[in-house]
Amino acid sequence: MRLKLKQHISDNFPFLKGKKLLIAISGGVDSVVLTQLLFDLNFDISLAHCNFKLRHQESELDALFVKDFAQKRNISFFSRSFDTEKLAKENKQSIQITARNLRYEWFQKLCSKNNFDFILTAHHADDNLETFLINLTRGSGLDGFTGIPAVHKNIARPLLIFSREEILNFATENAILWREDQSNASLKYIRNKIRHQIVPVLKEINPSLLSTFSKTIENLKESKQVLTDQIKEIQPKVFRPFGMKEKGSFELDIQEITKLSDPKAYLFHLLKPYHFTEFNDIVDLLNAQSGKKVVSKTHQLLKNRTSLLLTKIDQKEAQRIYYLEENVTDISHPISLNLQKDSEKIVKDKNTIYVSKEKLTFPLIIRKWENGDSFYPVGMKGSKKISKYFKDEKYSLLEKEQTWLLCNNDQKLIWIIGKRQDSRFQKSICDENTVRVHLNT
Missing domain, CATH: 3.30.465.60 (Uridine Diphospho-n-acetylenolpyruvylglucosamine Reductase; domain 3)
Structure with a gap:
């Protein structure tokens, strides 16, 4: 197995040579064997162990085992504990997804801090088959049937060509110790059901199942x-x-x-x-x-x-109504507006309007348009429905979706922001009661 892995890395993972490698090690046979093999092949390796505190005392013993395993071989070792159950509840996620996210987030931080080039995991051929079958039972697109990737960004999985049986045989023949996770025998997990009840039947039907499956994956x-x-x-x-x-x-x-x-x-x-x-x-x-x-x-x-x-x-625009209090002079969401007193002179600009403060009732409202909305456009007599205004101005559906209205607290429209002001709020001469409203673009 040692020579087979050496050749496999030379053929398919040449980029690992001379690089700093971080191995994800649980203490189970797969990750322990991966570590021993790369240690024997003189790769520059360090170990990272996650204690998810899901098996109480057993989890602590796993961490101690991995620490001892690393120290005996003088391998750099990192360990971190997580309150996985608490975090899963807080994030409303399954424990499995939470643990996976915690694991890879921490691994990536270790890479950044310690200049590791690649993260190595000990996924093997049986893991690949089980994942395929899990996706088959749940329903999946083609992505779910092309297997666990051997390389994805800075994560490499050099054991995918080996079966669980090969790994166990290597560990036994070389007197390598490992920790056994008792939960792997529990049939309450779908992966374990497939591993213990489905895969043995498939292997009985086709003793060369893993080889056949590997070819199928390549075809897919x-x-x-x-x-x-x-x-x-x-x-x-x-x-x-x-x-x-x-x-x-x-x-x-x-x-x-x-x-x-x-x-x-x-x-x-x-x-x-x-x-x-x-x-x-x-x-x-x-x-x-x-x-x-x-x-x-x-x-x-x-x-x-x-x-x-x-x-x-825009998640910040998912809310369709915003309120603008009297003393606020600047807002940035849902759009960028500036309000200030201006007694100088009126400057004509489509992004600026001038209104009398006496006519404003706070808080002002910024909202999307609705069917039935109407206003009194500057330069026109009488009212006009906003839907008709959009049609006359040849607004696209997207432009309508993106339009915001500035309204008084009584819902009277002040301004189709950046487009047209309501004549009821128009001010033609600046004085001490003039408020300038400007759209920042």
Whole structure:
């Protein structure tokens, strides 16, 4: 196994040679064997152990074992304890996800502080198979069926070609001690059920299961690459960047989408980076009326005649109503405004209005427009619905979405911010009661 790993690293992980490596070690047989192998091969290694305090005294004994293992070999050793259960409850996450996040966040901090080049984990071929089967039971896209990556950013997994059996045999033959996690035998975890009940049956059906599975993974990776290349080729035809202010916004050409052999499948891959999940609704959006939209946790997709407008949701703007107290002179959210007394002279500027303080009732309101809103536009007689104003000014759906109104506390509109003032609040001469409201751009 030692020679096989040496050759495997030479062929597939040559970048590890001469680098500072941080091994994630639990005390279990996999990480202990990985450490022993790299120690024997004279790699520059250090160890990092997480004590998640999930097994009480057993967790403490794990930490002591790893410390002793490192000291006997004169290997640098880092250890940290976490109150994992408490943090999981606070973050409303599963213990498994919380532990994983804590582990990798700490590892990355150790790398930054101590100049480690790579983090090594001891995932092996059986782990890969189990992960595949877990994703199969839960449902997954192609990403979930291409296996645990051998390299991802600064994380490397050189044991993926070895089976659990090979690792156990090496440890036994070389009299290597390790800690056994009793929870690995518990069938309350899905991974353990698959490990102890499903995989043995599959190996009975096909004794060469891991080898067959490895070839399947490679085929799926190749298929994924073909798909990735196809999506990259199609994306420029479907996505058109638009808007100077809205960097990262795109207009999706519906005509180009409908030309695709399977619009839903292509939309799944094109929009996956934007966290959409309701792809049936997105397909329905292609034939929906203008104004309909589908929202993800980070973006929205808005139907606009012959296109779909993809824009990022500003979490700070998720709130649609803001209040502006009397003594506040500057705000930055949802937009940047400055209010101050101005008795000099009126300067005509679309980003500035002048109002009489006597007409203002605080707190002022900054909000999005709603159906039925109307105002008295400067330069016109009578009132006008904002929806009609938008139509006359040829506002796009996105421009309507991004428009903010400044209103008096009684909801009378003062200003379509940056666009048009209400004549009821217009002031033509500056005096000591004049308030200047300016939109910072």
